[in-house]
Amino acid sequence: MPEIVQIQVGQCGNQIGTAFWQTILGEHGIDNDGIYHGDNEERIARANVYFHENAGRKYVPRVVLVDLEPGTMDAVRASPLARLFRPDNFVFGQSSAANNWAKGHYTEGAELVDDAVDVPFPRLHFFLVGFAPLTSRQSFAFRSSTVASLTQQMMDPQNMMADSDFRNGRFLTCSAIFRGKIAGKEVEEQMRRTQDRNSAYFVDWIPNNVQSSLCSVPPKGLNMSSTFVGNSTAIQDIFKRVGDQFQAMFRRKAFLHWYTGEGMDEMEFTESESNLNDLVAEYQQYQDATADDVDFDEHWGRDEEAGVDEKAGGRTEHQ
Template sequence: MVLDNEALYDICFRTLKLTNPSFGDLNHLISATMSGVTCCLRFPGQLNSDLRKLAVNLIPFPRLHFFMVGFAPLTSRGSQGYRALTVPELTQQMWDAKNMMCAADPRHGRYLTASAMFRGKMSTKEVDEQMINVQNKNSSYFVEWIPNNVKSSVCDIPPVGLTMSSTFVGNSTSIQEMFRRVSEQFTAMFRRKAFLHWYTSEGMDEMEFTEAESNMNDLVAEYQQYQDATADEYDDDEEPAAADDQA
């Protein structure tokens, strides 16, 4: 799961309206999100999930295992929910690009798979309807060659201070934006051999850096390949496995 300070600071400034966010504020966002991801391991629910199910459902290809995460409702430390939230509101917020905790815009790519974890007293029927609604309205942002690629789970116990919440984990091809950015910054420094002597003096070889750069560029190319792929390119023998049964 990819989290970066740039996106977290952006959430603090733009959404939470904090003028001087601290690392405590950033850690509050991270802890709320990771608590939501693991809640089904710790509490009872109507439709439970676990880390194995997450991995099986979210990773269609071995190298594409970098996830974008989001949380709703976004609240600053110490604040309490000021009004009752609804499942449609949570759904709208959790899929919002502004709620993503890594600096990549999901609208610039397509979702291979996604998982939505809800907490609180709610109807699983309503959750399923909202997930179907999202996919129908935004079908261009989902690859069509992986059917039923959004998994949902519902945990009965809400987080402290909230009546309900939702956590989002998505495997989107737009994550390549982050790798492109890192690659460009690395290439600019490596070309000048900046800081390289600190590593070579400890026994590393220049070729290790070249190989790492090549691996990252290959990863970006693989994400782009699956972003551009269409259902027609896959015959019956090559189709990736659909998500397993949620029950």
């Protein structure tokens, strides 16, 4: 059985992490004290992926909570999940970064930078993510979900969690994860039809680049759901907007002193802008590429790290 150790860092990471644990507890039938209530073995069967069951039959999250200052940890301790986490899993300092990235990178954590990997994969690892169903509480009871409607919703640009329209680029690879009592054949057929209808938005030099997965256990409160993760070159639209906004502020040296005061140099901003432009150019290169243009022996290793897996096709099922 695989075991996952979750690491929550900073105020944002710990707030998202706390919401995650509330969801996981509900799906497994575990209360805020870590005690399982229920008689459905299917719900608790795989709880040890995220939880450790101690001698008292209490399920303890396998998680490390980290922050530079104790305020975030105090908020977690004051939450309904206060008795869920092990006290020695809280790791924190005494001074806040105050939303200043440079303070954490150069001042508080300078000695750790060389020993830590900021991002495990280089370059093209920025994904478009979609989820369905997204329905208001008022209309939820009047809507029924089908595999077709879930697929349409999760791939709707308006439902993506990044302000980028995939129709402005091409998918390198993508994955669709469905949950609920759904026939695997129906999922495969729907994803095949979706790819056929949108073939212009998929690169033709990566075969079988759409993966579908199925978990028969629905999420709490829903009959079925779907999650979409796509590696699309359209994400470069966001980077272009960020670059334009950066140029406008950097020319005026707006807020620059907050970062130079923590040890940064103006040249680092210029280098970062250059890296951003290189990233946009690389996305564009693969968007325009054809099978004849790509030297797989030279580039495939890098693309696999970017989430482009030649064996991504097919379907996996989890009970």
